[in-house]
Amino acid sequence: MTLVIILLAIIAFILWKIYRQKEVEKDAIADEKSDAEYEQSRKERFKDYPHLFNKVDDTWIQVFAQQGNIDGKSYLLKAMFFLMVHESTRLDYSEGSMKYDSLWNATKELLEHLEKHHEGSVLEHEIALATYWQLAATRMGELIEARPNTGSLSSGAHTAEMEGEELEKAPFTDIEKIAELFPKKANHSEKEITFYNEDGSFPRESKGSAEIDKKIKALGI
Numbered sequence: 001m002t003l004v005i006i007l008l009a010i011i012a013f014i015l016w017k018i019y020r021q022k023e024v025e026k027d028a029i030a031d032e033k034s035d036a037e038y039e040q041s042r043k044e045r046f047k048d049y050p051h052l053f054n055k056v057d058d059t060w061i062q063v064f065a066q067q068g069n070i071d072g073k074s075y076l077l078k079a080m081f082f083l084m085v086h087e088s089t090r091l092d093y094s095e096g097s098m099k100y101d102s103l104w105n106a107t108k109e110l111l112e113h114l115e116k117h118h119e120g121s122v123l124e125h126e127i128a129l130a131t132y133w134q135l136a137a138t139r140m141g142e143l144i145e146a147r148p149n150t151g152s153l154s155s156g157a158h159t160a161e162m163e164g165e166e167l168e169k170a171p172f173t174d175i176e177k178i179a180e181l182f183p184k185k186a187n188h189s190e191k192e193i194t195f196y197n198e199d200g201s202f203p204r205e206s207k208g209s210a211e212i213d214k215k216i217k218a219l220g221i
Contacts, residue, residue: 051120051182052127060131067130068123076126077212078219080107083133087140089157092150096162100140103167105208106175106195107133108216112209113193118182128178135171168202175203 046053049061068074084104091097107129114125140162147160166172176195184192197204 048121049124049127051124055181056128056131060134061127064127064130065123068126074123074126075219076123076130077216078221080126080130080133081216081221083130083137087137087144090144090153090159091140092152092159092161094161095164096166099164099167099203100162100172102203102206103136103172103175105206106203108209108212109206110175110178110193110195111212114179114182117185117188118179119185120182125182128181132171132175132178135174139171173202 042058043053046058046061049056049065052061064076064079067079068076081104084100084107088097088101088104091100111125111129114120115122118125143162143166144160145158147162149158150160152159173195179192195203195206
């Protein structure tokens, strides 16, 4: 009798293992289906941004896409400008402040370059640069707060001087990677646009873009 009970227990255990395995397999199939449906939903949601999909965080695409279409107009350039200038006004004159401000001219130059020589919509280009400025401005804000307050603003806002070497690392140097997101058009020169000087220093001096300046002026900046 004891042997029979042991055999029944073994059989029950084996059947339970088989059942659990099947349940795990069903859950895995359900998860795979759910993942596939989610990815398909993402592809559909971001179909207008093929060059940014899986390269720029979904959240930034969503946030800046909204700024890129308000009553049929794009305010992304304005958003970028305010992201930049908010921290720029907290920087006292220093090598770091000059480099930070020069990145704005580099941004305008890059936007014109992308429109003329790279694939992708103007909106995609602007979302990529707006994301860059979101990350760059956030980092600059952190650097400013970590330095002694020079108290140069009557508002009492925390201000600081900045070493130039702080601008020679990510996320500031990531502007160099943006052109890589968009395939080159046939009219693109052999060399890609760069924001490094020949000696490797960053950023190089940029004259900006008269065309982008016109767009900015039209936005009331």
